[in-house]
Amino acid sequence: MALGKDYATQECSIASALEVIGERWTLLVIRDAFYGVRRYNDFLVHLGIPRAVLSARLRALTEQGIMEKRRYQESPPRDEYVLTDRGIALWPTMRALGAWGREQLTQVQLRVFRHADCGTELGSYNECPACGTIVPVSDVEVLPGPGLSRDPADPVSRALLKPKRLLQPVVIDPV
Amino acid sequence: MALGKDYATQECSIASALEVIGERWTLLVIRDAFYGVRRYNDFLVHLGIPRAVLSARLRALTEQGIMEKRRYQESPPRDEYVLTDRGIALWPTMRALGAWGREQLTQVQLRVFRHADCGTELGSYNECPACGTIVPVSDVEVLPGPGLSRDPADPVSRALLKPKRLLQPVVIDPV
DNA sequence: GCTGTTGGTTCAATGACCGAACCGACGATG
DNA sequence: CATCGTCGGTTCGGTCATTGAACCAACAGC
Known part of the structure; x- marks a missing residue:
């Protein structure tokens, strides 16, 4: 989705929700996050998702406040993605x-x-x-x-x- | 979806569910069905969905036993789509x-x-x-x-x- | 210096979706 | 009986998203 094209005019909270989490792969990424998957590479091998799509989804979820990107070590810099309260909901x-x-x-x-x-x-x-x-x-x-x-x-x-x-x-x- | 590509290998009931109802528009069609929309044209004007996509979704939902196509008048032949028990679930x-x-x-x-x-x-x-x-x-x-x-x-x-x-x-x- | 790991980006090809046009069956209108 | 309107679609060219493979950068360890 993320087209906003028609969903935006739906006046419906289901449509709004689907705008945000309705794209292919998105809910599976979130499911994995509930199961404790946090790292880019782990999502990648567990889901068999194309890298570009995973990047796009993680970025979108982060922007929408559903996941949070968190640095868990410096040198080499490594980030993990965890669910926010909004995601946990x-x-x-x-x-x-x-x-x-x-x-x-x-x-x-x-x-x-x-x-x-x-x-x-x-x-x-x-x-x-x-x-x-x-x-x-x-x-x-x-x-x-x-x-x-x-x-x-x-x-x-x-x-x-x-x-x-x-x-x-x-x-x-x-x- | 309907690609079966990767979702099929997920060993997860969420993935199976998304195989069936995860495509764009599908959940909105089902939502409308709960609200009492039954006819092709009513889905069309209410959702603003392209005709070809609506046809494809209704056909898929019917094949998967989530909706049922039902003739409600002969001459001119007119069908309506209603949720089955599986859809109501x-x-x-x-x-x-x-x-x-x-x-x-x-x-x-x-x-x-x-x-x-x-x-x-x-x-x-x-x-x-x-x-x-x-x-x-x-x-x-x-x-x-x-x-x-x-x-x-x-x-x-x-x-x-x-x-x-x-x-x-x-x-x-x-x- | 070389290799491996992690976390990405880029790119060409394929597939899905979009909107507009068209179509057939029928009823109603004149 | 010719025409118009409605309903439920299909077809088609253009656009947008997804895919898989290749590439890249930062760093650690040897």
């Missing part, structure tokens, strides 16, 4: 979309989301059936579901097989 | 996306969603705070919010100013 959308995809399309559970405090699997509204509360993103634990392949090719997918909290940086182990 | 996603757009981007409430039974405004999980239940799509009433313009140009937008239930066909009054 997309979690319910991600969950709803993922739940729809699983129920209506794949029929296989690829990932499980649990309440880190009590280990209970979350409902599709991110509520914990045991605690009766909506679980904040930082208390959500992701682990591979029964349908996920056990030995993926790329190192990022391999690192994501370990259970971990959302947003916590993924740890790529050396070859 | 997208409602939580639409709500989540719309809520994010409103809270994080537009800051203006363009539409209000109420529980038709009791008139209470719904939360962003489609729950009725008064009744304490998740409200099914057919019991949701849409009405224009404070931010919506009162005299839109196209007849479909004008017809949508009347409060109505989701999925109930929109009534276009003659010029």
Whole structure:
């Protein structure tokens, strides 16, 4: 999108949202960010996205305040991209979309989301059936579901097989 | 999308979902369908979408079982497009996306969603705070919010100013 | 000095989207 | 019965976005 052409005239918050996150790859970049991917190269190998497109998407997301570019070491200068509060607010959308995809399309559970405090699997509204509360993103634990392949090719997918909290940086182990 | 190129290898229900509904215009067509738009021409004037793209999207959505093409009169033969159960299952996603757009981007409430039974405004999980239940799509009433313009140009937008239930066909009054 | 890693940019080719024009089936009008 | 208008499309040339490969710069380590 980012054409503003017609979406802008829609008078609809869904259209406004799609202006910002509706382009190809954008939501997958955000999904990876929730899973703890932060570095350019990790997005690259995990998504198989063209470099130019990744650059463009990260720049757009940064400009729109959904991600933040952060220097994590000088010399050599290295930056990482992390979700801002605005980006984190997309979690319910991600969950709803993922739940729809699983129920209506794949029929296989690829990932499980649990309440880190009590280990209970979350409902599709991110509520914990045991605690009766909506679980904040930082208390959500992701682990591979029964349908996920056990030995993926790329190192990022391999690192994501370990259970971990959302947003916590993924740890790529050396070859 | 519909390229299947890389999304297919993602092992992720979000990616699968985006394969199907991630293309430009697709989610806006579905949004209109929730609002009761059913006919080719009404989608056309309300969205300002190119005709060829609308045809392609409706065909794809029909093939994927998200919408259904239904003959509503013979002579002249006229069809309408309505959401199937699979399409209706997208409602939580639409709500989540719309809520994010409103809270994080537009800051203006363009539409209000109420529980038709009791008139209470719904939360962003489609729950009725008064009744304490998740409200099914057919019991949701849409009405224009404070931010919506009162005299839109196209007849479909004008017809949508009347409060109505989701999925109930929109009534276009003659010029 | 050479090589490898990270984080990019540039470029030609392909594919998607756009807007305008056209088309066929039919009803209504005169 | 000729013409006009509506509805639901298809076709087509031009433009814009995406793709994949190549290139580049900064730096670390050997």
